[in-house]
Every structure is written in structure tokens, then in C-alpha cells.
Amino acid sequence: MQIACDGLTDVGRVRADNEDSFRILDPLHLFVLSDGMGGQAHGEVASSMAVETIVNYCQDAKDDPNATLDKLPSQQWAEKTTRLESAVQLANSKIFQAAQKNPEQYGMGATLTAAWFDNGRLSIAHVGDSRAYLLRGGNLQQLTNDHSLVAEQVRRGIITPQQAESSEIQSVLLRALGAHAEVEVDIDEVGIYPRDVLLLCSDGLTRMVTEPEIAGSLQAETDPHAAARKLIELANERGGIDNITVIVARFQEEPKNWFSWLRRGPAKKD
Amino acid sequence: MAKLSLMFENKLVKEVPIGSRPVSIGRSPDNDLPIDNLAISNYHARVYYEGSRLVVEDLDSLNGTFVNDLRVERATLHDGDSIWIGKHHIKVDATADAAIPWDSGRKAAAPKINETMVLDTKARRDMLQQAAAMGERSQFSPGRLKMPTLVVLSGKVNQKEYVLTNKLTVIGKSPMATVRLRGWFKPPMAAQINQRDDGYYLGTGDKVPTVNGTPIQGPTRLNDGDLIEVCGVRLNFIFRE
Numbered sequence: 001m002q003i004a005c006d007g008l009t010d011v012g013r014v015r016a017d018n019e020d021s022f023r024i025l026d027p028l029h030l031f032v033l034s035d036g037m038g039g040q041a042h043g044e045v046a047s048s049m050a051v052e053t054i055v056n057y058c059q060d061a062k063d064d065p066n067a068t069l070d071k072l073p074s075q076q077w078a079e080k081t082t083r084l085e086s087a088v089q090l091a092n093s094k095i096f097q098a099a100q101k102n103p104e105q106y107g108m109g110a111t112l113t114a115a116w117f118d119n120g121r122l123s124i125a126h127v128g129d130s131r132a133y134l135l136r137g138g139n140l141q142q143l144t145n146d147h148s149l150v151a152e153q154v155r156r157g158i159i160t161p162q163q164a165e166s167s168e169i170q171s172v173l174l175r176a177l178g179a180h181a182e183v184e185v186d187i188d189e190v191g192i193y194p195r196d197v198l199l200l201c202s203d204g205l206t207r208m209v210t211e212p213e214i215a216g217s218l219q220a221e222t223d224p225h226a227a228a229r230k231l232i233e234l235a236n237e238r239g240g241i242d243n244i245t246v247i248v249a250r251f252q253e254e255p256k257n258w259f260s261w262l263r264r265g266p267a268k269k270d
Numbered sequence: 271m272a273k274l275s276l277m278f279e280n281k282l283v284k285e286v287p288i289g290s291r292p293v294s295i296g297r298s299p300d301n302d303l304p305i306d307n308l309a310i311s312n313y314h315a316r317v318y319y320e321g322s323r324l325v326v327e328d329l330d331s332l333n334g335t336f337v338n339d340l341r342v343e344r345a346t347l348h349d350g351d352s353i354w355i356g357k358h359h360i361k362v363d364a365t366a367d368a369a370i371p372w373d374s375g376r377k378a379a380a381p382k383i384n385e386t387m388v389l390d391t392k393a394r395r396d397m398l399q400q401a402a403a404m405g406e407r408s409q410f411s412p413g414r415l416k417m418p419t420l421v422v423l424s425g426k427v428n429q430k431e432y433v434l435t436n437k438l439t440v441i442g443k444s445p446m447a448t449v450r451l452r453g454w455f456k457p458p459m460a461a462q463i464n465q466r467d468d469g470y471y472l473g474t475g476d477k478v479p480t481v482n483g484t485p486i487q488g489p490t491r492l493n494d495g496d497l498i499e500v501c502g503v504r505l506n507f508i509f510r511e
Contacts, residue, residue, distance in 0.1 A: 107332055120446060134438070139473040139489050141438055141464045154467065161467060169341065190438055191446025193459045193475075 001192065003029055003117065005249035006224040010232045012204055013240030019043030020202050020245040021051045029117035030058050031247050035130050035202040037176070038099075038108030046110040049098065050091040050177050054114055057087035080116050081123035081187050088112055088125045088177070088185045095178030109178035113144060113200050117192060117249075126186040128176050131206055133214065134190060135197040140215040143190060147175035170207065194253040201231070204242035208235040224248040272324055272364040274317060276303055278357065292318035295355065296329075309333050309356035317347070317362075324364055326353055416509040418470055418492075420463075425503030426452040433510075434470065439463040441500060442475060451501055460501045464489070470507070477501055 005026070011018040019036035021044070034050040036043030061083050077085075091112065099105045111128025124132055126144040129151070134141050145151065149172040150164040159167070177183060192198075197218050205214070213234060221227035228246045235244045274293060276283040286293055286303055294301040296314040305314075311331035318325060324347040328335040336354040337345045347353070349364040418434040428450040432439070441449040444458035451460060457476035464471045471489040478485045479500035481492070492498075498505040 120444075136438075136459075136462060137474050139462065139464055139471070141466075143437060172341070188437075191440060191444065193440070193442075193444065193446075 001117075001120065001194065002252045002254060003249055004224050004252065005031070005247065006228055007031070007033075007200075007245070007247035008225070008228040008232055009243065009245040010204075010236065010240070012243050013236055015241075015243060017041060017044060018243045019047055020204070020243040021047040022200070022245050022247055023051050023055050024247060024249075025055055025059065028058060028062055030055065030114070031116075031198070031200055031249060032112070032114040033130055033200040033202065033245055033247055034113075034177075035111045035128065035204075035243070035245070036108070037110065038105065040104070042105045042108035043110070045098070045105065046095050046108040046178055049095055050110045050112050053091040053094050054084075054087040054112070057090055058083065058116065077187060078118075078121060078123060078189060080118045080121075081125075081189055084114055084116050084123050084125040085185050085187045088114065088127060089183065092127075092177040092183040093181065096181055099178055109173075109176040111147075111173070111202070112177050115198060115200060115249075117198075117251075120192055122190045122192050122198065124186075124188045124190065126188075127183055128173055130200065130202045133199040133201070133211075135199065135215060135218045136193065136195075138215065138219065140211050140218070142211075143188060145186065147186075148173050170203075192251050194251060196251045198247075198249040198251070200247040202243060202245040204240070204244035205231055205235050205246055207242065208238040208240065208244075218248065222250070224250055272362065274303065274353075275361040275363065276305065277359050277361060283358070288317060288319065288324065290319065292316045295360070303360070305355065305358050307356050307358065310358075314355055315353070317353075324348075324362070331355075416511055419508050419510045420449065420498075421506040421508060423497075423504040423506055425501070425505075427503055428452065434463060434465070437465045439465075440475070441479075441503070441505075449503075449505070451503060453502075456501055461498075463492070472498060 005024055007022050007024050009018060009020050009022060022033040024031055032051045032054050034047035036047030038046060095110060099108050111130045113130040113132050114125045115132055116123045124143055126132065127147060129146040129148045132143040134143055148170065150167045150170055152174060153159045154161055154164050175183060199218060209231065214231065217230045218227055221230050227248045231246050232244050272288045273285055274288060275285045284303060293303060294313060294316045295303045296312050297305060297310045298312040313329050314331040315326060315328050315335045325344060326335060326337060326347055327344045328342060333356060334341045337351055347362045349362060351362040353360040420432040420434065422430050432449055439462065440447040440459050441461045442459040443451045443456040459475035460477045461475045461479040462473045464473060470492045472479060472481060472486060472492055473489045477500055479498055481490055482497050492507045494509045496507045498507060
């Protein structure tokens with residue numbers, strides 16, 4: 001599978017600082033996005049700490065396949081998924097400890113959404129209200145559940161999704177990195193097919209731009225850089241109340257050999 | 271005259287009457303209602319009369335002040351309300367006062383734009399659960415859990431039926447597909463079923479599936495009993511208790 005990917009971040013139209021962080025580690029096919037919180041630039045500290053920790057942990061794992069796992073490998077999940085989960089827990093304790101040591105950083109935290117592609121499978125680890133989406137055959141599917149109070153209320157049927165969009169408590173999270181000594185990490189695995197498009201984004205995008213619009217932009221722009229730029233422009237046009245970060249990864253088939261050419265006919269020009 | 275009772279885990283800690291002077295609440299010992307807990311700001315909140323209305327005001331505290339289950343910056347208090355600060359709560363007893371009409375406008379704190387916060391104390395979470403128990407309207411209510419299931423009616427696949435547990439279900443030949451098609455020239459991903467908040471949607475893959483004999487045009491919501499056909503495989507979508 002070939003992967004074309006790019007990510008962009010933008011401060012938005014209202015805030016003074018960008019507290020989002022992201023990293024794309026192309027050789028590893030690792031995508032990490034984090035949205036920091038806690039005033040006076042500490043959100044930025046938390047989110048970059050989260051991203052760096054996870055990238056380093058996964059990099060070490062690649063360089064040394066025998067690197068110790070914090071958790072026992074499980075039957076249910078692939079090794080990469082378990083490793084990603086451990087990485088997120090490590091990031092949580094680093095942020096938590098930093099916040100305990102430095103009183104002025106008390107209360108800092110971050111969301112985290114990470115995806116790691118390996119051998120046809122995408123491992124996902126997630127805490128907070130950033131999101132991962134998969135566009136497949138024109139269908140945009142959210143792969144993560146928001147850990148926000150409003151999302152929980154929707155899941156429990158207390159309020160409708162429409163009420164949630166206009167809720168005043170959208171910023172209240174139920175889980176985040178750095179809030180407690182330990183964190184429960186959502187993990188998942190998804191099989192990836194050619195022409196799938198993965199999107200990771202911070203809530204600065206999803207609060208401003210609707211899902212059909214996101215799907216439309218991802219389908220209209222086949223170049224990941226152009227798609228990312230388009231999404232950020234859309235969010236800014238709507239007001240850009242928060243920092244906006246997007247990572248777009250487009251999965252493509254390996255160049256076809258003659259046998260598959262026989263099976264499917266000549267490759268379509270994208 | 272109204273009074274405030276500071277409670278911790280349902281035990282009364284202290285009672286103070288509210289007079290003409292504001293009652294201050296915080297970690298610092300010089301408050302009228304001192305609460306010695308790290309989750310509480312030095313000068314956390316105050317309660318005072320504004321005309322005949324009893325008002326609580328958050329003093330820009332770090333972890334916030336909640337009235338019943340809303341985070342507030344300022345709110346009118348009513349008899350029987352609870353003010354939650356960290357793990358403590360303060361009962362409001364205003365029985366001696368004239369009743370204050372409910373529509374006097376409780377305003378939840380608008381989310382400060384640069385402040386995302388994490389819901390912290392256990393009490394908040396318990397409260398959410400209580401609220402959920404009362405307002406349980408969800409189709410996923412425990413006890414009558416309905417599992418969406420695909421029953422294979424005909425065609426070559428690897429199982430007789432499939433319970434849809436994932437957000438994404440793929441029908442195809444790929445080894446990652448949930449419903450694995452067998453046989454030559456079957457596409458890796460013939461069709462897909464996506465779980466959304468309001469139900470399950472059938473979408474196209476390399477083929478266009480039919481639902482009850484009609485080819486789908488874009489994502490189609492599946493209903494109990496629908497007949498899906500793709501690549502010579504016929505599947506019955508049902509909710510099983």
C-alpha cells in the first residue's frame with residue numbers, strides 16, 4: 001500500500017496561541033495529533049510533550065523490535081496496537097508528573113489521537129475530543145468516540161446531537177492526558193483498503209465544519225496537502241474559534257502488475 | 271434567614287448563616303467557609319444577597335463551581351440547591367426566604383474560549399450516571415440489548431451469521447473483511463456496513479449491493495429484516511435480542 005499524507009495546523013481566527021501539535025512519521029506510517037489545554041502556553045507544552053513521547057516510543061520500538069512493552073501482548077490486539085496504547089499511557093504519566101512538579105503548569109492536559117498503519121491494518125489510540133475519520137467509498141465514518149460530556153450525554157440519549165452542537169459545555173472533557181496519574185485509552189483496529197482516506201483532526205475543525213462538508217472536501221481534493229488546506233480554510237471561514245489541525249492520509253494500491261490489470265482493466269487516472 | 275451547610279460525603283462539616291455580608295468560600299483559612307482541599311482555590315466562590323435573590327459567584331476558580339450539575343460563573347440559588355466545589359458540596363437552605371421564581375435565569379458559564387477543562391471529581395461522574403438513569407431513552411438500554419446480526423441465506427462465506435460489533439464491517443474477499451467472500455474473482459471489499467449514532471448504514475465498495483432488490487444509491491440505513499444481496503451472497507439484517 002502506498003500512502004500519501006500531509007498535515008497542517010492553524011491558529012484559527014480568535015486565539016492568540018496554537019496549542020495543537022501533530023507529527024507525521026512517514027517511514028513508520030505513524031500519525032499523531034494532540035490538542036493541548038491549560039492557559040499561559042501550558043497547553044502547548046502538554047500537547048507537544050504528548051506527541052514527542054509517543055513518536056519517540058514508537059520510533060524506539062521500530063529500531064529495537066525487542067523493546068520492552070509495558071503491557072503484556074494480548075490476544076485481541078496486534079502488537080502495534082498494544083505498543084501505541086503503552087505509548088499513550090507513558091505520555092499521560094509524563095504530562096501528569098510535569099504538572100505536579102511545576103505548580104504553574106497545574107491543570108495542563110491534552111487530547112490525543114494517534115493512528116499507526118502496518119501491514120494492511122490501522123491501529124488507533126484515542127483520548128479526548130479530537131477525532132479520527134475514515135472516508136471509504138464516499139462514506140465518512142468516525143472511528144473514535146469523543147470523551148466529552150456532551151458526547152456522553154448524546155450516547156446516553158439525554159440530549160440529541162442537535163442539542164449537543166449548540167451546547168454551552170462542549171469544552172468539558174471526561175478524559176484527557178495529564179488529568180490523572182492513569183488514563184483509560186480507547187484502542188481499535190481497522191482494516192485498510194486501497195482508496196481509503198484517513199483524517200485526524202482537532203475539535204477546531206469539527207466544531208466549525210459539518211461531516212458532509214468534510215467528506216466533500218476529502219473527495220474533491222485528491223492531494224492531501226490541498227485537502228488539509230481546504231479544510232482549514234473552511235473552518236476559518238466559519239469563524240475559526242479554536243486552533244485547527246488536520247492530518248490527511250490517502251492509501252493507494254501499489255502500482256498494478258499485469259495480472260491485476262487483466263482482472264480489473266487499466267488503472268484509472270486519479 | 272438562609273443558611274449554607276458544608277457537607278463532605280454526606281456528613282455535615284459546618285453551617286453558616288448568610289447575612290448582609292457575602293459568605294466567602296475557599297481554601298484560605300480567612301474565608302467564612304474554609305475548605306481545606308487542594309482542589310479548591312484560595313478564594314473560590316462567594317454567596318451573597320442581591321436584592322432578594324441569593325447569588326453564588328465563582329471567583330475565577332481553577333476547578334470551577336457547580337450548581338446542581340451545571341458549571342456556573344454566577345447563578346441564582348434556590349432552596350434545596352447544592353453547590354459543588356471539588357468533592358464538597360454546600361446545601362442551600364433558604365426556606366425562610368420568599369420563593370424565587372425559577373425563570374429568574376440561571377446562566378451556565380459560557381465556555382471560556384481558551385479553557386477546555388477536564389471533568390474531575392468523581393461526584394460529577396456519579397451525577398452524570400444518575401441523570402442518565404433518569405433520562406434513559408437510549409435504544410441500547412441494558413437488559414434489552416439488541417445485537418445487529420447478519421444471517422447468511424445463501425452464498426459462499428466463512429460463517430453462517432455475523433454479529434456486527436465494530437464500527438466498520440466489510441463484506442469482501444480481503445483477509446481483513448468481517449464477512450469473507452469465497453471464490454474466484456470476488457473483490458477485496460464488495461460492500462461495507464457502518465455504525466453511526468442513529469443506526470447501521472450499508473455503503474458501496476467495489477460493487478453496488480442491493481437492499482430488498484433495489485440497488486442502493488449512497489449510504490442506506492438498514493432496517494430490521496432487510497435483505498442484502500452482493501456478489502451472489504444473500505444476507506438478512508436483523509436485530510437479535
